[in-house]
Amino acid sequence: xxxxxxxYIPIRNYLIGFFLSALILFADIRFDSFASIKGFFxxxxxxxxxxxxxxxxxxxxITSTFSEKIAITQENNYLKQEIIKLQTKAMIEQKMFSTQIxxxxxxxxxxxxxxxKSISLxxxxxxxxxxxxxxxxxxLFLNNPDKxxxxxxxxxxxxxxxxxxxxxxxxxxxxxxxxSDAEHLLPIKSPSFFCNARGRGKPLMISCVVNTEExxxxxxxxxxxxxxxxxxxxxxxxxxxxxxxxPLSIDESEVIIKLIDDPLEQTLFGIVG
Amino acid sequence: MKINxxxxxxxxxxLAFWLENFINQYSIxxxxxxxxxxxxxSYWVFAMHEKLQAFSSLAYGVVVDxxxxxxxxxxxxxxxxxxxxxxxxxxxxxxxxxxxLSIFFSASSIFYLACKYLLFSPLNYSYLMLLNSxxxxxxxxxxxxxxxxxxxxxxxxx
Numbered sequence: 001x002x003x004x005x006x007x008y009i010p011i012r013n014y015l016i017g018f019f020l021s022a023l024i025l026f027a028d029i030r031f032d033s034f035a036s037i038k039g040f041f042x043x044x045x046x047x048x049x050x051x052x053x054x055x056x057x058x059x060x061x062i063t064s065t066f067s068e069k070i071a072i073t074q075e076n077n078y079l080k081q082e083i084i085k086l087q088t089k090a091m092i093e094q095k096m097f098s099t100q101i102x103x104x105x106x107x108x109x110x111x112x113x114x115x116x117k118s119i120s121l122x123x124x125x126x127x128x129x130x131x132x133x134x135x136x137x138x139x140l141f142l143n144n145p146d147k148x149x150x151x152x153x154x155x156x157x158x159x160x161x162x163x164x165x166x167x168x169x170x171x172x173x174x175x176x177x178x179x180s181d182a183e184h185l186l187p188i189k190s191p192s193f194f195c196n197a198r199g200r201g202k203p204l205m206i207s208c209v210v211n212t213e214e215x216x217x218x219x220x221x222x223x224x225x226x227x228x229x230x231x232x233x234x235x236x237x238x239x240x241x242x243x244x245x246x247p248l249s250i251d252e253s254e255v256i257i258k259l260i261d262d263p264l265e266q267t268l269f270g271i272v273g
Numbered sequence: 274m275k276i277n278x279x280x281x282x283x284x285x286x287x288l289a290f291w292l293e294n295f296i297n298q299y300s301i302x303x304x305x306x307x308x309x310x311x312x313x314x315s316y317w318v319f320a321m322h323e324k325l326q327a328f329s330s331l332a333y334g335v336v337v338d339x340x341x342x343x344x345x346x347x348x349x350x351x352x353x354x355x356x357x358x359x360x361x362x363x364x365x366x367x368x369x370x371x372x373x374l375s376i377f378f379s380a381s382s383i384f385y386l387a388c389k390y391l392l393f394s395p396l397n398y399s400y401l402m403l404l405n406s407x408x409x410x411x412x413x414x415x416x417x418x419x420x421x422x423x424x425x426x427x428x429x430x431x
């Protein structure tokens with residue numbers, strides 16, 4: 001039974017708290033009013049996370065000093081890192097190069113399109129896993145220790161394909177919006193249709209609505225490429241495959257596409273710009 | 274209540290949210306989502322209803338929203354509402370059985386979960402997940418209740 005006597009509950013305080021929270025929630029969802037405050041806290045949390053790794057890394061270093069193979073281990077790690085960097089860079093350059101060759105073949109007069117864009121490689125700092133697995137917001141953060149100036153909306157590439165676009169800079173971190181984020185639209189094409197695919201809010205999933213004539217020509221396992229419309233992403237880069245076609249009405253069908261590059265399996269990302 | 278006690282409570286809520294994130298990345302594949310953070314907060318309000326009222330709930334909500342990357346205001350809103358509900362019926366809850374308590378707290382956490390999905394991820398809203406989560410959160414509540422009660426008696430001095 002109760003140990004203390006019933007007390008007065010100040011409903012006025014609760015009402016103020018309730019309406020204040022509702023107002024803040026509405027402002028945040030509708031207008032993204034607190035983006036800078038949230039960005040600051042995210043960056044601080046990431047700093048804290050990275051800082052907590054420093055003593056652990058130091059401890060590892062001290063213990064490995066006693067090992068005879070420290071130099072070999074370091075060299076090995078360095079070489080591994082370099083190989084991953086070179087592989088990723090080579091892959092991106094190869095994709096860009098082949099796309100540009102296609103462009104030259106198609107538009108011989110437009111030789112100025114040959115100019116190579118620069119690629120900057122960044123290590124992943126964190127992925128907003130909570131939202132990535134449950135909700136519509138799919139973001140990741142890249143480490144930018146040199147504070148390189150990165151514009152917004154630049155394409156971000158992983159090992160084999162594009163994975164998203166840069167969104168904001170928070171201190172030494174670059175926020176990247178992934179294709180699977182429900183707010184993101186990606187211009188794509190398949191052999192039978194062009195569309196703007198929207199993220200489904202599920203890991204690796206995007207979808208678009210096509211008309212029945214187009215869907216009749218579309219098959220599961222068809223490859224999906226960037227269409228290049230909008231000018232942000234280069235055309236003809238494979239981003240995924242069709243895994244499902246669901247009829248929505250007599251006139252329309254929904255095509256569900258699974259992306260090929262899983263950001264959870266990557267450590268390095270290239271920003272093309 | 275002393276500031277140390279507030280920090281301890283906030284620490285347990287933080288730990289619960291962190292654990293929840295860790296567990297849910299595996300359990301979500303089986304359509305189960307644990308609401309550890311919300312249940313831990315509910316326990317503290319239930320156990321210390323006179324000490325944790327509107328302002329504390331609001332403050333805990335802001336901190337959780339800021340550090341766990343939710344939309345600002347979401348946890349504030351639910352923490353305040355839950356705190357009011359518990360404070361209103363706290364003496365009735367005291368005569369409830371463990372089963373009744375776990376049904377109430379699990380149902381509240383499922384309401385929180387359903388609103389979260391409806392607001393932030395309507396495409397992933399699933400009744401199967403809500404049902405599974407309800408059952409598992411019910412079981413979780415009983416365990417949490419005993420663990421947190423012994424923790425409170427051992428470490429929290431008013």
